[in-house]
Amino acid sequence: MLGAAIVTVTGNREAFIENYKGILEYTTESIVLQGKNTKICFEGSSLSIDYYTNEDMKISGKIDALRYL
Amino acid sequence: MLHWIQYIRGYVAVRVWGYSVERLLNLCGNHDILVWDIEDHGDYHTMRMSIAGFFALKPLLKKTGTRAAVLHRYGLPFFVSKMQKRKLFVAGLFLCILFWSLASRCIWDIRIEGNYALTEDVLMEYLQEQGVHTAMKKSDLQIEALEQALRKDYDLITWTSLQLQGTTLLVRIKENEMPVYDDPKGESAVRGMDLVAERDGVVTYIITRSGVPLVSCGDSVKAGDVLVSGAIPVYNEDTTVRRYQYVEADADILLRYTEQVSLEASVAYQEKCYTGEKLDIPVLGAGSKEITLRLFGIPYDLYDTSEEKKQVKLLDHLYLPLFYGQKTVQEYELAAKAHTDEEMKTLLQEEWRKNISTLLEKGVQITEKNVTIKKNDEKWVLYANMQLEESAVKLLPTATEPVEEPEEETQSDQTRAVILKGGAWERLQSV
Numbered sequence: 001m002l003g004a005a006i007v008t009v010t011g012n013r014e015a016f017i018e019n020y021k022g023i024l025e026y027t028t029e030s031i032v033l034q035g036k037n038t039k040i041c042f043e044g045s046s047l048s049i050d051y052y053t054n055e056d057m058k059i060s061g062k063i064d065a066l067r068y069l
Numbered sequence: 070m071l072h073w074i075q076y077i078r079g080y081v082a083v084r085v086w087g088y089s090v091e092r093l094l095n096l097c098g099n100h101d102i103l104v105w106d107i108e109d110h111g112d113y114h115t116m117r118m119s120i121a122g123f124f125a126l127k128p129l130l131k132k133t134g135t136r137a138a139v140l141h142r143y144g145l146p147f148f149v150s151k152m153q154k155r156k157l158f159v160a161g162l163f164l165c166i167l168f169w170s171l172a173s174r175c176i177w178d179i180r181i182e183g184n185y186a187l188t189e190d191v192l193m194e195y196l197q198e199q200g201v202h203t204a205m206k207k208s209d210l211q212i213e214a215l216e217q218a219l220r221k222d223y224d225l226i227t228w229t230s231l232q233l234q235g236t237t238l239l240v241r242i243k244e245n246e247m248p249v250y251d252d253p254k255g256e257s258a259v260r261g262m263d264l265v266a267e268r269d270g271v272v273t274y275i276i277t278r279s280g281v282p283l284v285s286c287g288d289s290v291k292a293g294d295v296l297v298s299g300a301i302p303v304y305n306e307d308t309t310v311r312r313y314q315y316v317e318a319d320a321d322i323l324l325r326y327t328e329q330v331s332l333e334a335s336v337a338y339q340e341k342c343y344t345g346e347k348l349d350i351p352v353l354g355a356g357s358k359e360i361t362l363r364l365f366g367i368p369y370d371l372y373d374t375s376e377e378k379k380q381v382k383l384l385d386h387l388y389l390p391l392f393y394g395q396k397t398v399q400e401y402e403l404a405a406k407a408h409t410d411e412e413m414k415t416l417l418q419e420e421w422r423k424n425i426s427t428l429l430e431k432g433v434q435i436t437e438k439n440v441t442i443k444k445n446d447e448k449w450v451l452y453a454n455m456q457l458e459e460s461a462v463k464l465l466p467t468a469t470e471p472v473e474e475p476e477e478e479t480q481s482d483q484t485r486a487v488i489l490k491g492g493a494w495e496r497l498q499s500v
């Protein structure tokens with residue numbers, strides 16, 4: 001599907017997201033990203049962004065839930 | 070790898086706070102500013118970005134209503150600018166690196182292992198002759214050639230291994246445990262060796278093992294006379310010499326000769342009496358120059374000086390031309406004294422005993438001795454008339470020239486002639 005975000009989660013410690021539009025919210029408990037049609041919400045604790053570019057980003061921390069809003 | 074690139078290009082840790090950090094991040098993404106290690110600390114965020122990224126951040130900060138402050142600078146560009154304030158330190162650092170890299174190209178220590186009969190001094194001297202010494206360049210060292218030269222120049226060495234361990238040259242050798250004999254096909258066997266008298270004397274004993282003895286017991290000989298010839302003649306039927314067979318002459322020979330010895334000792338002598346006054350002066354030296362750490366001269370007329378110096382060394386063998394030590398100056402006075410008769414006797418006896426023991430050490434036998442002592446007030450003189458026996462001979466290449474040998478052809482003709490003669494004789498008998 002053209003323009004859909006790709007989320008790769010490794011265990012509950014790392015997530016790798018490509019093809020997103022932007023970041024909406026960032027705290028240690030939750031990170032909300034804007035996809036093409038939907039929002040992607042990571043919930044957990046001590047979340048941090050390892051790196052952040054226009055194309056992709058990497059989140060690490062303890063991920064409890066991944067929700068599409 | 071990525072870390073290295075980041076380090077070389079330099080990066081900063083930034084603290085960001087304000088209205089919407091998320092929006093700032095989005096804008097960073099859109100403006101191709103790479104940010105990493107983004108952490109949320111509640112009321113502020115920290116993140117890292119490149120130097121160029123930080124400069125491009127300013128308009129974005131204004132747009133999003135956030136503020137940023139540099140927490141830490143990382144990387145080479147910051148390091149260099151820091152070091153520009155410490156030029157001497159950097160220069161020292163580079164000099165240090167230069168020194169070590171130059172020094173590590175040289176040999177600073179030579180160790181020798183496995184030598185028993187050959188002393189370390191001998192081998193060190195040999196290496197020195199071959200141009201191998203401490204502080205030489207490693208690249209000038211030709212290990213293969215040196216190994217071969219060692220084996221070639223010392224028959225005793227049967228195996229060599231040279232190894233560079235860092236700046237240490239390790240020379241390992243194996244010595245031949247079997248004794249080395251002279252080559253039997255050497256010059257002596259080809260040409261023959263004569264036994265020649267080393268001094269004038271009378272032959273008192275001669276037992277020849279090989280060669281032709283030219284003298285017998287009782288003959289008197291002069292130095293240089295041939296005693297046993299190394300050329301054994303092979304005669305023709307007409308007693309002319311056909312040729313010589315050359316051997317190395319070997320014989321036990323004793324030559325008797327007389328020798329006069331005179332030893333003297335004077336009665337009066339001067340004795341050193343140390344007054345007990347002495348000075349210890351520290352000494353420093355570099356090369357052949359020396360500095361004594363004393364402002365004034367030495368206040369004694371007569372004095373003995375003894376010096377104890379130590380050389381500064383690095384590692385085990387690398388001696389620097391620097392010395393330190395102590396000079397001890399002891400004052401003495403001279404007192405004129407005279408030996409008593411008893412003392413004179415022991416003095417002369419001691420001298421005489423030394424004289425004899427040196428003779429005995431040389432393998433000289435004393436067959437007769439006649440000792441007289443003449444005394445006067447000033448000195449005593451010991452005259453000795455000795456008859457000595459000594460194996461005073463040496464080996465020299467034989468002086469006897471080879472004789473032109475008749476050709477093989479004529480020899481067989483002669484033999485045939487004899488056989489014919491024999492046959493003719495038999496025939497004569499049968500008739």
